[in-house]
Amino acid sequence: TKGKLLILPGDGIGIEVMREVRRVIDWLAKRRGIEFETEEALVGGSSIDAYGKPVTDETMKIALEADAVLLGAVGGPKWDSLPFEVKPERGLLRLRKDLGLFANLRPALCFDALVDASTLKPEIVRGLDIMIVRELTGGVYFGTPRGIETLADGSRRGVNTQVYTTEEIRRVARVAFDIAQKRNNKVTSSEKANVMESGILWREEVTFVHDQEFPGVELSHMYADNCAMQLVRNPKQFDVIVTDNLFGDLLSDAAAMLTGSLGMLPSASLGAADENGKRKAMYEPVHGSAPDIAGKDLANPIATILSFAMALRYSFDLGEEAGLIEKAVENVLAGGLRTGDIMQPGMAKVSTGVMGESIIRALDKL
Amino acid sequence: TKGKLLILPGDGIGIEVMREVRRVIDWLAKRRGIEFETEEALVGGSSIDAYGKPVTDETMKIALEADAVLLGAVGGPKWDSLPFEVKPERGLLRLRKDLGLFANLRPALCFDALVDASTLKPEIVRGLDIMIVRELTGGVYFGTPRGIETLADGSRRGVNTQVYTTEEIRRVARVAFDIAQKRNNKVTSSEKANVMESGILWREEVTFVHDQEFPGVELSHMYADNCAMQLVRNPKQFDVIVTDNLFGDLLSDAAAMLTGSLGMLPSASLGAADENGKRKAMYEPVHGSAPDIAGKDLANPIATILSFAMALRYSFDLGEEAGLIEKAVENVLAGGLRTGDIMQPGMAKVSTGVMGESIIRALDKL
Ligand SMILES: CC(C)[C@H](C(=O)O)[C@@H](O)C(=O)O
Numbered sequence: 001t002k003g004k005l006l007i008l009p010g011d012g013i014g015i016e017v018m019r020e021v022r023r024v025i026d027w028l029a030k031r032r033g034i035e036f037e038t039e040e041a042l043v044g045g046s047s048i049d050a051y052g053k054p055v056t057d058e059t060m061k062i063a064l065e066a067d068a069v070l071l072g073a074v075g076g077p078k079w080d081s082l083p084f085e086v087k088p089e090r091g092l093l094r095l096r097k098d099l100g101l102f103a104n105l106r107p108a109l110c111f112d113a114l115v116d117a118s119t120l121k122p123e124i125v126r127g128l129d130i131m132i133v134r135e136l137t138g139g140v141y142f143g144t145p146r147g148i149e150t151l152a153d154g155s156r157r158g159v160n161t162q163v164y165t166t167e168e169i170r171r172v173a174r175v176a177f178d179i180a181q182k183r184n185n186k187v188t189s190s191e192k193a194n195v196m197e198s199g200i201l202w203r204e205e206v207t208f209v210h211d212q213e214f215p216g217v218e219l220s221h222m223y224a225d226n227c228a229m230q231l232v233r234n235p236k237q238f239d240v241i242v243t244d245n246l247f248g249d250l251l252s253d254a255a256a257m258l259t260g261s262l263g264m265l266p267s268a269s270l271g272a273a274d275e276n277g278k279r280k281a282m283y284e285p286v287h288g289s290a291p292d293i294a295g296k297d298l299a300n301p302i303a304t305i306l307s308f309a310m311a312l313r314y315s316f317d318l319g320e321e322a323g324l325i326e327k328a329v330e331n332v333l334a335g336g337l338r339t340g341d342i343m344q345p346g347m348a349k350v351s352t353g354v355m356g357e358s359i360i361r362a363l364d365k366l
Numbered sequence: 367t368k369g370k371l372l373i374l375p376g377d378g379i380g381i382e383v384m385r386e387v388r389r390v391i392d393w394l395a396k397r398r399g400i401e402f403e404t405e406e407a408l409v410g411g412s413s414i415d416a417y418g419k420p421v422t423d424e425t426m427k428i429a430l431e432a433d434a435v436l437l438g439a440v441g442g443p444k445w446d447s448l449p450f451e452v453k454p455e456r457g458l459l460r461l462r463k464d465l466g467l468f469a470n471l472r473p474a475l476c477f478d479a480l481v482d483a484s485t486l487k488p489e490i491v492r493g494l495d496i497m498i499v500r501e502l503t504g505g506v507y508f509g510t511p512r513g514i515e516t517l518a519d520g521s522r523r524g525v526n527t528q529v530y531t532t533e534e535i536r537r538v539a540r541v542a543f544d545i546a547q548k549r550n551n552k553v554t555s556s557e558k559a560n561v562m563e564s565g566i567l568w569r570e571e572v573t574f575v576h577d578q579e580f581p582g583v584e585l586s587h588m589y590a591d592n593c594a595m596q597l598v599r600n601p602k603q604f605d606v607i608v609t610d611n612l613f614g615d616l617l618s619d620a621a622a623m624l625t626g627s628l629g630m631l632p633s634a635s636l637g638a639a640d641e642n643g644k645r646k647a648m649y650e651p652v653h654g655s656a657p658d659i660a661g662k663d664l665a666n667p668i669a670t671i672l673s674f675a676m677a678l679r680y681s682f683d684l685g686e687e688a689g690l691i692e693k694a695v696e697n698v699l700a701g702g703l704r705t706g707d708i709m710q711p712g713m714a715k716v717s718t719g720v721m722g723e724s725i726i727r728a729l730d731k732l
């Protein structure tokens with residue numbers, strides 16, 4: 001086989017969109033003789049329901065041995081009131097941390113066929129193609145001390161710690177510069193160096209990596225609040241944005257929403273390269289578990305299918321097959337099929353299952 | 367006189383927009399017999415240039431005695447490479463902290479005459495009227511420990527601390543619920559309770575204030591990344607958003623940019639009410655110092671003039687006069703005058719000075 005693939009559907013629509021990815025995997029085996037050793041496991045709320053924790057040690061062991069992890073989505077109101085340490089999200093965070101996936105690549109791409117689905121004016125988003133590189137294993141997500149303490153007078157105090165080291169910043173900066181070189185050669189680094197010392201360090205270390213290793217890439221710095229503004233004002237000014245875990249969380253979601261096609265956007269989270277140049281990797285759609293439409297066969301499976309295509313390209317060196325899948329998606333959209341989230345006048349509204357089936361049929365025709 | 371007003375033009379366009387506010391102050395004296403005891407002082411870069419620090423103790427003393435502070439904007443590339451502790455922004459942060467201005471009210475209002483200036487589709491932003499209540503004296507902006515340390519191996523570590531207490535959260539929540547009651551009775555509280563304990567505390571304390579004191583207001587909770595998305599997807603779903611200092615920084619800027627009229631948006635920062643119900647207060651435009659257009663008579667003075675109107679209403683109980691100023695601004699816009707930032711086809715492009723003058727003339731006609 002080509003390698004080991006761990007499939008983690010997770011919760012909500014994660015389960016139904018992953019079903020469609022399964023079809024693509026089967027198609028690759030049947031039609032192109034490309035087989036994977038696949039395993040499936042629970043994560044998030046579904047793992048809590050089965051095992052009392054959002055990810056088990058056993059699942060972590062399989063994840064650590066896999067060549068790539070494919071994740072659907074986690075979370076939902078059912079588990080919202082659980083204590084912090086056993087919430088669905090902790091499963092996702094443990095996967096990121098224990099696999100060392102420090103670089104989260106989140107493209108914000110506006111598909112030509114879907115320009116009108118954006119809430120922004122077509123001229124602002126047509127052709128939009130931003131890559132946000134978000135640091136994923138550091139910052140306030142993992143920093144200590146953290147917690148809630150009760151004071152003598154009965155009032156409470158909640159604490160989290162934002163912390164970054166030289167090395168954490170440099171390695172993610174390298175990923176950003178490297179990607180920029182394959183795109184439009186421009187990196188915008190974003191922080192709040194005007195109010196946070198960790199932002200000053202961020203700015204200095206990114207600049208250091210730039211000057212030492214990537215002097216040919218155009219680098220600029222932008223405060224995160226201004227970046228949030230500029231994404232709305234003129235998103236096409238950006239090529240690659242590199243930022244920390246928390247700012248990246250907000251900025252990449254805002255950027256994704258600009259495109260009007262959240263249900264279309266894949267993402268990759270990468271670890272450090274080993275001696276053979278192989279990186280641990282997890283691929284997942286940018287959208288969440290969408291509890292409101294879960295189980296109704298309404299979800300758009302394309303983001304997860306395109307996440308699988310990213311896995312083929314980056315983790316298994318199957319760029320050709322990745323291209324086929326991307327082309328099939330394009331053809332289905334050009335044919336006028338739309339799930340509800342990207343529905344437009346004059347198009348045909350289809351279910352999750354029909355969208356998946358149609359992509360398989362389009363693959364057959366390529 | 368009606369009271370003490372401290373004017374702090376600051377840097378960049380702060381200086382030229384404040385000149386236009388001066389005209390409005392003079393107009394009030396001459397035509398309505400309303401006088402203020404005004405003082406003017408330096409803050410930010412201009413104070414650094416004159417005194418070596420972004421705000422002097424003397425200026426702080428005057429600010430503490432003033433009934434209201436009117437601020438232009440601070441910062442600029444000239445002072446960007448200064449050490450953290452003497453940057454222009456520290457002046458602003460000291461004013462906020464030492465005056466105890468814990469509640470920052472930042473409206474995102476889409477002016478009917480300017481709907482087309484937004485990058486969003488008119489139907490998404492027409493009639494938009496959100497009030498963001500941002501906590502302003504706590505969180506990662508002021509938390510300790512903070513700083514950059516050099517480790518034994520020469521690498522560095524940057525740290526900031528996000529910290530909130532029961533009381534800090536409750537008092538700003540009260541401001542938000544109180545404002546919501548005068549608007550559409552809906553509060554959305556935003557944090558990252560799924561990854562940060564300080565966010566859990568935030569959610570619990572906001573809920574407590576709601577249940578105990580404002581059970582009639584509709585309260586919902588939204589993760590900050592989702593909030594950034596929803597602001598782009600469907601901003602009109604919001605009435606009042608209450609959030610912490612850092613999330614508020616990003617979310618309020620994004621929300622302001624949605625309106626397409628950043629140069630129009632005022633803001634107020636309020637402290638606790640004293641025994642007479644008086645609150646310390648600072649008023650400033652939402653926009654920054656815009657170094658790129660500073661000194662060119664291009665800036666839009668309306669946000670700062672409207673900030674002064676807010677001061678009249680909230681700090682001096684001069685609602686009638688505030689209304690006159692707002693009406694004058696409306697009339698000038700209806701007459702087709704625009705500064706560059708809100709310029710549209712068919713309108714007349716005017717300078718900062720001409721815009722200010724025209725507002726005075728419109729006041730004369732009311
Ligand atoms: C589910 C949540 C923990 C997660 C995050 O905050 O990182 C999500 O918002 C994301 O962006 O992947």
Ligand SMILES: CC(C)[C@H](C(=O)O)[C@@H](O)C(=O)O
Pocket residue numbers: 194195225441455458615
């Ligand atoms: C100038 C800067 C310190 C400030 C902040 O981050 O609070 C500004 O962005 C604001 O929103 O008023």
